[in-house]
Amino acid sequence: MLASTAAAEPRWIQGIGYVEPTSEIRRLAFKHPGILGEYHVQLGQQVKAGDILAAQQNREEQTAVAVAESQLLAARAELEKVLAGVNPYEIEAKKHAQHFSSLDAEYARRKLDRIEHLRNNKYASEDERDLAETSAKLKQAESRRLNAETRYLTHFVRDVDKQVAQTQVSVAEAQLQSAQRRLAETYLTAPIDGTVLETILRVGESTFSVGSPEPAVLLGNMDQLRVRAEIDENYALALKAGQKAIIFGRGLGDREIPAHVSLVKQIMGKKTVFAKTATERKDIDVIQIFVEPDSAIQVPVGLEVNVKVAIN
Structure with missing residues (x-):
């Protein structure tokens, strides 16, 4: 009987990872080069999808929109004049x-x-x-x-006069839409509901560096957190979604948080999270898994934790 009971107990494998929002951390950057004009949010602020987070200096874009609006009004007035005859x-x-x-x-x-x-x-x-x-x-x-x-x-009123006037209105509308789109691109908006985790750039700094966009805001949904953990390649075939897991670690003190495996990635990769022990191998391949706590937790994003997963 004792041997049978011991055989029924699951084996546990361990890995190391870090806490992140289930939505992942969004590193938000402006689409075009420019100078950061102002932030519209503060650290820790809750925002909704579509809220403006920051804006580039955009006086020229605002002027372009005003000019395009005036040109459209003039084109429409000319069309009305032609149609009135x-x-x-x-x-x-x-x-x-x-x-x-x-x-x-x-x-x-x-x-x-x-x-x-x-x-x-x-x-x-x-x-x-x-x-x-x-x-x-x-x-x-x-x-x-x-x-x-x-x-x-x-x-x-000749047909050709109508066509010319209508074409001028269409061109003016297209120019206004282009100017409005360019102005809109000087604003950084939230793609999801979430919390502002970090504002990276300072007002007056360039939003591009060496031709590449610089993230200005880190955003994440803190309502649901998970652990992105790395497991040794030797156990890759033993992992599957739904397995029981436990989250623990130095940053959690004596707490052991019940959890489960929500996803096993289908691609191997190099180890990126290290336990910093003398015997740790750094050249092994690992597979990433997502471990979600069974109930909501409130811990800092990026906290390094350990996980253990029950396998048969």
Whole structure:
């Protein structure tokens, strides 16, 4: 019976790691080179996703947005002017004048017909007939002129003018969007809910170094912590998610925190966390596992701890 009980007990393997947020620590940097203008948060501050954390000096970008907004307003005003065309009351007045002129020309034509009939019957002179013909032609010409002016005013806005004005508005909108996007990129925003763990740069320092972005803020969600631990390669095949684990170590004093393996990474790597003992090997390959406590814990991020995992 004693031998059977001893055989049922799990074997424990140990590793070493450090505490981190389950969300991992986000090292946030600006997208483009610039000078850090100001921080909008303080160490330890709780933030929501989308909150502004810091800003570069961006007076030029703000000016570019203002200019682009003015250009868009001007382009839209020009489009409205083109689409409005001629005052509708002017068109209406011209149509009335054209209608009256056509009636007057029709009356002059009928008068010419009457005088032509009278002249044929010797009741009207040749001069009267010529005068009536000239008057009818003048009335017809005036009617055609007013008709042409009415068509011109009605079709004053050409399709090509509309297209040009609409294109100018589209270009101005695109320029404004580009300027707004560039201004937005001078602000550093939180990608997740979390706690500001560190502000790295000082106001006035460059946000890029040797062509590479410099992290300005460290952010992590402290609501749920875990341990990223390294286990000797000899035990890689024995590890799997769900195994019972215990978190302990010098920084935790006498505490032993019940936990479990939440993930076993599927790639080997070189050892990065060291116990600093004389007999420790530093050239071995390790596999990383994530160990999550069974209940929430409050310890500093980056705290070095030991873990032991129960394997069959």
